[in-house]
Amino acid sequence: MATRLDFKGMNCPMPIMKTAMAVKKAASGDQFEIVCDDPGFEPDITAWCNETKNVLNGIRKEGKDIIATITKA
Amino acid sequence: MSGEQTAEKSMAAVTDGKIAEKVKELEDRIAQLEVNKGNMTMVLFSGDFDKAFAAFIIANGALAMGKEVTMFVTFWGLDAIKKPAFSTAGRGFLEKMVLAMRPKGPNKLATSKMNFGGIGPKLFRFMMKQKNVEQLHTMIEMAQEFGVRIVACQMSMDVMGLKKEDLLDGVEVGGVALFLNSSYQSNTTLFV
Known part of the structure; x- marks a missing residue:
């Protein structure tokens, strides 16, 4: 089951920092579903996963919300 | 054979x-x-609110990516890492004058543009709060929580009459060799 992180209303760089904090505490293979309504979140979470080697399983949009699912490497 | x-x-x-x-x-x-790979060294030379803000956002981003970040803070940049209040007792006349004229801490910095005698930063802070952007002092605290290494320039501190205890807790003191050593071991160095 993926842990849901709600970062709605937050602005750069907070969603990435909060993601980093949560992922740091998790074990390898743990999954997260991150919800954020900052339009910059999509390119940012993609870049963050690319750099940190955590796996970006997918990004979908529901209205203004951007929902990213990631797996800790 | x-x-x-x-x-x-x-x-x-x-x-x-x-x-x-x-x-x-x-x-x-x-x-x-x-x-x-990816370790970063920054020089924070500017004491402008907007520039210090940009520097700490980049530092926080790098820390969130698991990199080591060293911020070498010199000259006007020192304004950004001062405690909001400290006594200038025991310092020379000129030092006291300089310290009295410079802002104390992240919440007192002026903006590089549209400062309007101090109204500009208040306006920007208000607008940032409205848009849920974190404040500069929170950015500094977060960076420290993530393990940023903040090094204040000893020489600038001496010139301005600043003591280590006037600066935020956790700030180290060092010189140009420390900065260069850190920079040579990084593959990104920024001057702000």
């Missing part, structure tokens, strides 16, 4: 040994580069 053949064999052994040595040396160098 002739003497010639023996000599040839020992020559080959020497060459093999040298190649192995070279390979080992290169492997060590690559390992070192991989360790340094």
Whole structure:
């Protein structure tokens, strides 16, 4: 089951920092579903996963919300 | 076995040994580069609110990506890492004057544009709050929580009459060699 992180209303760089904090505490293979309504979140979470080697399983949009699912490497 | 053949064999052994040595040396160098990958060193020279803000956002981003970040804070940049209040007792007249004229801490900095005698920063802070952007002092605290290394320039501190205890807790003091050493071990260096 993926842990849901709600970062709605937050602005750069907070969603990435909060993601980093949560992922740091998790074990390898743990999954997260991150919800954020900052339009910059999509390119940012993609870049963050690319750099940190955590796996970006997918990004979908529901209205203004951007929902990213990631797996800790 | 002739003497010639023996000599040839020992020559080959020497060459093999040298190649192995070279390979080992290169492997060590690559390992070192991989360790340094993405580490960042910044010089925060400016004491402008907007520039210090940008510097700490970038620092926080790098920290969130798991990199080591060193911020070498010099000259006007020191304004950004001062405690909001400290006593200037025991300092010279000129030092007291300079300290009285400079802002104390992240919440007192002026903006590089549209400062309007101090109204600009208040306006920006209000607009940032409205849009849920974190405040500069929170950014600094977060960076420290993530393990940023903030190093204040000893020489600038001396010139301005600043003491280590006037600066935020956790700030180290160092010189240009420390900055350069940190920069050589990083692959990104920024001057703000």
